[in-house]
Amino acid sequence: MKLRKILASDLAQVTAICDYWKSAHFNWPAAKLATEIDNSEGFVVEAEGGKLGAFVLMRSLPDSVELTVLAVAPHNLRNGSMSLLMEHLIDAHGKQREFWLEVHEQNVAARNFYEKWSFELVGRRQKYYADGGAAILYSRRISKGPCVKGHL
Numbered sequence: 211m212k213l214r215k216i217l218a219s220d221l222a223q224v225t226a227i228c229d230y231w232k233s234a235h236f237n238w239p240a241a242k243l244a245t246e247i248d249n250s251e252g253f254v255v256e257a258e259g260g261k262l263g264a265f266v267l268m269r270s271l272p273d274s275v276e277l278t279v280l281a282v283a284p285h286n287l288r289n290g291s292m293s294l295l296m297e298h299l300i301d302a303h304g305k306q307r308e309f310w311l312e313v314h315e316q317n318v319a320a321r322n323f324y325e326k327w328s329f330e331l332v333g334r335r336q337k338y339y340a341d342g343g344a345a346i347l348y349s350r351r352i353s354k355g356p357c358v359k360g361h362l
Contacts, residue, residue: 211291213298216252216265218244223262224254227281235314235339238279243267246278253298255291257283264291266299275303277311280320296327300350309350314343324348 216224221244228238238246246252250267257263263286267279277299282292299309309329313320325331329348338345 211263211289211294212256213294214254214256216247216254216267218247220254220262220265221247223283224265224281227262227265227283228279230284231281233341235317235341235343236281237340243279250278253295255286255294257286257291261285263289264295266295268299270303270307272307274308274310275299277309280311292323296323300327304350305352308352310348312338312345312347314339315346316343321346321348324350 221240224243224247225238225240228236228243232238246267250269252265252267254265255263262283264282265280266277269276269278280292280295303309311324311329312335313324315334327350329350331346332349333347335345335347337343
């Protein structure tokens with residue numbers, strides 16, 4: 211697996227990943243993704259044959275980073291690609307800035323992943339998603355130590 215910056219030419223593969231996970235609480239059409247790629251920073255994990263295994267898009271502010279879209283390709287589940295991305299983000303930005311993200315309350319796998327990486331639940335936005343579900347707000351404070359809980 212290879213980590214690199216996201217490119218505009220990745221749009222088709224990024225869209226395909228998002229289309230696979232599309233639901234009432236995760237809906238990123240191609241036009242919206244193209245705008246996000248153009249206006250934010252992002253990274254991808256490239257799997258064998260140049261296929262994207264996972265990606266993240268984020269917006270950097272002076273004192274924080276908002277993770278706007280994170281997704282893993284179905285063929286890359288549980289192979290460490292999302293952990294590779296998160297480790298890179300925390301190493302590159304987490305010692306100077308706080309991270310923020312939101313996730314649907316029913317996305318238990320994502321919530322467990324974020325909590326594993328020391329994100330803390332800091333709020334809820336009731337009835338935020340089209341299905342009436344709440345958005346769970348997570349933050350990861352500025353750190354100076356290991357990034358994964360239990361790996362001290």
